[in-house]
Amino acid sequence: MAEETVSSIPAPRILPWHASAIDQARTAWSASRFPHAILLQGAEGLGKRQLASWLVAAVLxxxxGAGPLQFCGKCASCQLIAAGSHPDRYWIDPEEDKQQISVDQIREMTGRLTQTSYRHGYKVAIVEPAHQMTISAANSLLKTLEEPTPRSVLILVTSRPSGLPATVRSRCQKMVVHGPSSTEAIEWLRQESGAEADPQLLEFTGNAPLRALELAQEGRFDALNEGMQKSLGQLLAGRSDVTQLAAEWDTKDAKPQLPYRLTWLDLWLTSVARAAIGGSADLFTFPARSPHLPSLPAALNISALYAVVDQVRALKSQLTRTALQRELAIESLLHSVLQVLGPAPAARR
Ligand SMILES: [Zn+2]
Incomplete structure (x- = not known):
């Protein structure tokens, strides 16, 4: 069986900020020392999957073969790639409804890499996101990494290299995708969407253009921004309580938004702290327009404020906890927000 089972393989694509990674790949290719295993790493939202797809297509x-590494788009191999049916490309990602890449998936893939290529050329396998391999899946890769079959290439794609065993990382050639500058990102977004890019949205995504593009669609970011301002405005004005809000944020439908809410809170609280320390409202940059938020107390406890920022970040890294633990953690976080930024206790009575 050689058909690919993954339906969501991105089309090969090079984005402007992939240039140094592409240079690295082309130099190695021209010198006939293309790595047999690549660890393609970089933040989320930078198009690493598209780049991996391009690298695979170019190798095939x-x-x-006779010239520089490229994806001509015209040869029989490139046409098979475009049709999603190249028999020498193996794309491994978590199976439907699963969070992890299993040892069976990896074993099947490494088995295929040791066989003869269908098209008398290279065989290439991609594992993404590589940090979602189980420990035994990662361990079962070691032999392939140490004794690679000639003319086989393995590309591990990850935004969290630390989530991979050191033994796997050290046996791969590292290829790092760096994000664009904010000017480049804004320019790229303008070209892609045909609209002016919101600098706030880029700040929100940590300058990750693909994620920004996704969130700009259908006004998703605007809706989140307004929703957060409204719910925090109501909380701080005493018109809703923490238990109610925590429950709202953790319903089945709302839960996928939780990481975004926490990122929003992180940026907002940091912005409040920056403005309070600098004593200037100009330093308050996020959200840029905040019609729904009440004015904040004149004197703020800065270290308590930063403790809340720490609480937000801790919660962000623990979102896989049980529903009850998560809801309690959100409640406790909102309590802290209220304590630091709400009206003074005397006024609350
Ligand atoms: Zn081609």
Missing amino acids: CETS
Whole structure:
């Protein structure tokens, strides 16, 4: 069986900020020392999957054999890639409804890499996100990494290299995707969406253009921004309580938004702290327009404020906890927000 089972393989694509990674790959290719295993790493939202897809297509492209590494888009191999049916490309990602990549998936893939190529060229496998391999899946890769079959390439794609065993990392050639500058990102977003990019949205995504593009669609970011301002405004004005709000944020439908809410809170609280320390409202940059938020107390306890920021970040890294633990943690976080930024206790009575 050689058909690919993954339906969501991205089309090969190079984005402007992939240039240094592409240079690295082309230099190695021209010198006939293309790595047999690549750890392609970089933050979320930078198009690493598209880049991995391009690298695979280029390694398999018939014109790359005798010349520079490229994806011609015209040869039989490139056409098979475009049709999603290249028999020498193996794309491994978590099976439907699963969070992890299993040892069976990896074993099947490594088995295929040791066989003869269907098209008498390279065989390439991609594992993404590589940090979602189980420990035994990662361990079962070691032999392939140490004794690679000639003309086989393995690409591990990850935004969290620390989530991979050191033994796997050290046996791969590292290829790092760096994000664009904010000017480049804003320019790229303008070209892609045909609209002016919101600098706030880029700040929100940590300058990750693909994520920004996704959140700009259908006004998703605007809705989140307004929703957060409204719910915090109501909380701080005493018109809703922490238990109610925590429950709202953790319903089945709302839960996927939780990481975004926490990122929003992180940026907002940091912005409040920056403005309070600098004594200037100009330093308050996020959200840029805050019609729904009440004005904050004149004197703020800065260290308590930063303790809340720490609480937000801790919660962000623990979102996989049980529903009850999560809801309690959100409640406790909102309590802290209220304590630090709400009206003074005397006024609350
Ligand atoms: Zn080609």
